[in-house]
Amino acid sequence: MTGVATAVLLLSTAAQAQLKPEEMVETRQAGYQFMSWNMGKIKAQVVDGEESYDQAKVAAAANAIAAIANSGMGSLYSPDTTTAQLGDKTRLKPEFFQNLDEAGRIGREFNTAANQLAKVAAEGDQAAIKKAFGDVGGSCKSCHDKFRAE
Structure with missing residues (x-):
């Protein structure tokens, strides 16, 4: 097991001791929903042009995305929080934990991209x-x- 995979498992074990699996899912979903809302603000102003560009609002939205991306959301992932255990309460496939190296790589790329956006x-x-x-x-x-399961 690589260092990244070990770190993910250790962090998820610590979070598991504090939150029930359902709470872990609810918390991470709330974080992603908040990021999505902020992505929508940027999209409306910079991509679609539906709203006038306001650099301060775009920067604030980008900072919110980066803050959540860097908040340690990895600790909200546990083998007990997949569709195999929780059904339709989550969309996390069990394959996430069978591919921790790839999941870690994707997570690092996301953090890098979020920080660059900010x-x-x-x-x-x-x-x-x-x-x-x-x-x-x-x-x-x-x-x-x-x-992510459909």
Whole structure:
């Protein structure tokens, strides 16, 4: 087992002692919903142009995404929080824990993309924000495609 895989298991064991599996799922879902809401703010202003661009609001949304990405959400993943144990209360496939190296790589890529989005949002270059936004979305999709049940 690699260092990343060991770290994920250790963190998930610590979180498990504090939260029930259902609470872990609810907490991580709330974090992802909050990130999604903030992604929507950026999309409306920078990608779709549905709203006027407000650099401060875009930067605030990007900072919220990065903060959640860097908050240690990995500790909310446990083998007890997959569809095999909780059915439709979650969409986390059990394969996540059979591929911890890949899950860790995807998670690191997501964190990097979220941090880059916050950085370019603070600078205000809309083209750079649009690219970074796409990178964050791509990292989300990568995890969903591999580890999220429909």
